[in-house]
Every structure is written in structure tokens, then in C-alpha cells.
Amino acid sequence: MILERAIPRAATTEPLWVRRIVIGFGLVFVGLFVVVPLGTVVIAALSHGISAYGRAISDPQALRALKLTLLVAVIAVPFNVVFGVAAAWAIARFKFRGRALLITLIDLPLAVSPVIAGLVFVLLFGAHGVLGPWLSAHGVKVIFALPGIVLATTFVTFPFVARELIPLMEAQGHEEEEAALVLGASPWQMFTRVTLPKIKWGLLYGVVLCTARAMGEFGAVSVVSGNIRGRTSTLPLHVEILYNEYEYQAAFAVASLLVIIGIASLIARRVIARRRKEAT
């Protein structure tokens, strides 16, 4: 108490005008760069009235794009979730040579441009690619088709779950798992009754990140999809098609669906993060 009084307040914080300027800068920066553009999307989407908005998002091609987007996420996300849990178990629970290298390799897709993520699959499976001639001889279409879109999406969302779980499981330690085993649990029982409840919030957080990115991916999917309208266009690609055809209001309407997905993921992340804090 004595010490606290001895320190002049001016010495541990900034003068009011400095605080106001810094706060003002922050608000203006965020406002101009984030709030105004987002607001514009919503306003432009509704610019021709509610019924035009309804028509734009219930257009058969928009619905097909939505369906494709959901389908891609439903395939890509579970694969990455299983991988994330397995990788986190191996990396956080055991010591082995090359552990740091493995973690770096898992992070690699984050450092690669989405366009390059798409490119590698074209080089591999495209008509002139390494496996292209063999695939077309057997009638399998990967590029400009669903498998290519799923692969590219899986690539760009690859690290999300693993990155969430590795530090979490490292921090949690493994005493409870050992106790379960000593008390006679089978490895599967140990996993479902001890490990899974311990990591559930972190896992859920990773799933949200992974799903949001999977539904919103543009660059990588754009390279492999060929943008065949109504067939291989996901929601973000459909936005681009509409925009390039000067169907602005429809483009914004479809974009607003993606805004909703993005903001829903943001809210979900906040809620999960809070739950997680309460749980620990």
C-alpha cells in the first residue's frame, strides 16, 4: 500500500490525451479496415430488397455451390480431425528423433500459398501431370472435379486440429492416462474416457477453425476446380463468378452467407475458449 502511494500515477501510465489518441487510432484502424467493408457487403446484399436477396441465395446454382461447399467440408474435416488427434498423441506423449522436424512439416501447409497448394495437385493429377495419363486411362477425374477440391481443401486445412492439440496435450501431461491403464482400462477405454474428455474443448476449437477455413477456401480450390459453373464451384468461387458477370447484388448476397459462416465461427471460437478457461 505504502509503495503504491509512493509511485506517482503519471509514471506508470500515459497522460489522458495519449491514451485517447492510442484508443482513437485503434478504433479508427479497426473501423475503416474491418467494420466498414463488412457493413458494405451486408448493405449491398440487401440493396435490391429482401426478396431479391432471397432470390439470390435460393438460386439453384447458389444452392448447388452451398451443397458442394458443405460436402467438401464434411469429407475434409473428419480426415484432418483423425489425423490431428493421432499426430498430437504421437508427438505430445512420446519422445523420438526428428520430433521438431515433424512439427515443422505439419505446419508446412500454413506457409505455402493457397495457389501453390492447388498447383501441386494439378502437377500430380492434371492431364499433363505425373499421374494424369494413368488416371485418365482409367477414367478417374481428380482435377476439375470433386476429388481435387477435397484434396486441395484437406491440404490447406491440414495443420489446424494438430496445432491446437499438440501444445494442449503437452501441457496436460499423461498421469491420468497411466492411472487408467494401471487400473485395468484397455487402450481404447483410456482414450475415450480419459483423453477425449480432457482434450474436448481444444479439439472442438480446432474443428471450428478447420471447418471455417474449409468452407471459405478460395485460392487453392480455384486452381483445381476449373470453375465449372454449378458443378465445381464452391460458395467462394460462385461469388467470384457472379462478380465477374456483373451480378453484383447476387454476388454480395452469396458473400453474405460466407460472412455469416465466418462470424458464426468467430463466436463459436470465443465461446469455446471461455468454456475451456472455465474448465481448467
Place this chain on the structure above:
Amino acid sequence: MARRTLPGFGLTMGYTLVYLSLIVLIPLAALAVKTAEMSWGELWKLATSARALASYKITFGASLIAATINAVFGTLLAWALVRYRFWGRGIVDAIVDIPFALPTAVSGLALMTVLAPHGLIGQFLSPLGIKAVFSPLGITLALVFIGLPFVVRTVQPVLEELEPEIEEAAAVLGASRAQTLWRVIFPPLVPAMLTGFALAFARAIGEYGSVVFIAGNKQFETEITPLLIMSRLEEYDYAGATALALVMLLVSFVMLLAINGLGAWSRRRAGHV
């Protein structure tokens, strides 16, 4: 660590390696295979064509400027969020993540609309002769947008962990507030700022979706490297696309190493304070 008491190492490790190879390593190896088909001279020619060089200049130049702006304003914003209590703080804190949560195509579309000559912000810029779309400025602004969360989210936790006692000690020992800021608070923030800068830069050089709408994509002027790769692919010029991708991957890899190194430095620094 318990090596034998816990089960499942073989299974999970095997699965991890197989899946990693199938989804990431083998596809990336396709790039190496394609490169091996070319001679060094050919590769060099493709990677350093006039159009490629112009695209590097725009991509790396705009990314550098954008990451620098983010490093400065992101740190200020993180400071305001951690140190000051003001109306709307929670909302601003949540909004910071929006550029990360929003699909890039939507970001591009939104920025394009706002900055266009008749847009909400563009209408004030165009009378001043400032061209904010179809220009390098537009590209830079899009990259500032997508890079914003990186600096804020790396600096914020470091600021939160700074102990107030150190500042109080500095004040008691007679330091002015400016001296405390510069000599006591700033040094431990530097590694975090640099990490945020590197993350924002790494993201910016590969960025595609938010830039294509606003860039105008004119050769030699506003064509970023990812877009040039895209055009090469559309012309079925796989060799050309591969050469460019290789240059970008090389830079990304250096950035990844730099970020890991900075992370280690940051932890050491924070540990000392």
C-alpha cells in the same frame, strides 16, 4: 517421458506419417519432379522473366509495406486492448479476428467495393487523385487487412504477461514514463513484434483471394506472383508455374525458419524479464 507405459505410439505415428506423406509431402514432391524435368538454365529463365521479376517486386514490396504498417498499428492496437479500458473494448478485441475468419474472396470483394471511386471510402480518395483500386496501393491495403490479426495476436499475450512491478520499479527509481516505455516495456516486445511482422509478411506474399479483386491484375503493374502462377496454369505452362512456385516456396521456407527462430528468441527474452 514414459515410453513404454502408454500405448499407441506405433499406430498413431504410422498413421501420422502416412497421412502427412499422402496429403502434403507427395504433392509437394510433384513440384520437385516437375523441376527435375527442367535444366538449370531453363528454370532460371522462367523464374527471372521480366514479367516474373515485376510480379516479385509488387508482391514482396506490397507485403513488406503492409507487414510494417501492421507491426506499428497492430502493436498500438494490442497496447490499447491490454492496457486501457474503454467502451467497446470487447467488441474490438473480437473484431480483430475477422480478417482471419472471413473467406478471402469476401474480404477482397468487400475492400474492392469500399475503395472503388464511388465506394464509401473511395469517394473521398478519388478527388485527391488517390487511386485505391487497380493499383499497388489497393494491393497493399488488402494485405494490411489480412495481416492485422497476426501482429495483434502475437504482441497481446506478451503485453499481458509483463509484470507491472517492473514498471513501478522503473518509476520509483526515477524513470520518466517515456524512459520506462522505451527502456523497460519496448525491449521484451521486440521479438513478438518481429514474429507478428514475419507472420503477416509470410501470409501476405502467398495471399491470393483478397488481392485479385482489388488488384486489377495488369501485367507489370498490379500482377502479384500467385496470380501470375494462375495465368501460367491457365495457359497450360506448367513449367513456368513451377519455376515461380519454387521461388515462392523458397521465400516461404526462409520465413518459416525465421519465425521459428524468432519464437525461440521471444521465449528466451520473456524468460529473462
